[in-house]
Amino acid sequence: MDEHGLTHFNQDGQAHMVDVGEKKETHRIAKAVGRIEMQPATLQIIASGTAKKGDVLGIARIAAIQGSKKTSELIPLCHPLYLTSVSVEFRLDQPGSAIECEVTAETVGKTGVEMEALTAVNVALLTIYDMCKAVDKGMKMTHIRLLEKQGGRSGHWIASA
Numbered sequence: 001m002d003e004h005g006l007t008h009f010n011q012d013g014q015a016h017m018v019d020v021g022e023k024k025e026t027h028r029i030a031k032a033v034g035r036i037e038m039q040p041a042t043l044q045i046i047a048s049g050t051a052k053k054g055d056v057l058g059i060a061r062i063a064a065i066q067g068s069k070k071t072s073e074l075i076p077l078c079h080p081l082y083l084t085s086v087s088v089e090f091r092l093d094q095p096g097s098a099i100e101c102e103v104t105a106e107t108v109g110k111t112g113v114e115m116e117a118l119t120a121v122n123v124a125l126l127t128i129y130d131m132c133k134a135v136d137k138g139m140k141m142t143h144i145r146l147l148e149k150q151g152g153r154s155g156h157w158i159a160s161a
Contacts, residue, residue: 026108026152028149029104029151030114030116030118030146030149030150031102031149032103032117032121033145034100034124034125034141034142034143034144035143036099036101036129036141036142037139037142038097038136039097043098043099046132059127060088060125060128061124063123063124064120065086065088065120067119067123069083069086069116071116071119074119075115081109081111081116083106083107084106085105085106089103101121104117105117111152112149112152114146117146122141146159
């Protein structure tokens with residue numbers, strides 16, 4: 001840990017993977033959320049299932065799960081984890097012309113699953129963008145954040161509103 005409390009830097013300021021060898025294995029859960037804003041017509045295409053590339057939300061769900069499993073390959077200092085569960089929920093916000101994605105990731109291990117949940121949300125939103133960019137290049141991914149984490153030394157944490 002460096003002088004600022006950042007765990008991915010050693011006392012000399014060099015990046016390193018955190019040593020979790022002495023940590024106790026616990027049940028760990030993380031929930032993350034994000035949204036993608038779009039034109040109303042784009043949301044209608046997704047909701048009706050008439051996108052040329054198929055079931056946008058079904059494919060985005062699978063992409064999110066796959067993304068969660070690849071987190072340690074994408075984020076350099078993340079530990080590879082054995083995920084015990086990943087669930088992905090989508091909520092259509094018709095008045096806001098957006099889709100919200102919430103991911104819950106779980107493991108029993110020595111380090112948390114926050115990055116896996118956050119990666120899954122990002123991959124889901126990117127997949128929606130990719131599948132619909134032909135009709136709406138101006139889609140915006142916003143409000144991506146951790147909602148809650150449980151387990152480990154730091155215990156239970158819930159985001160403030």
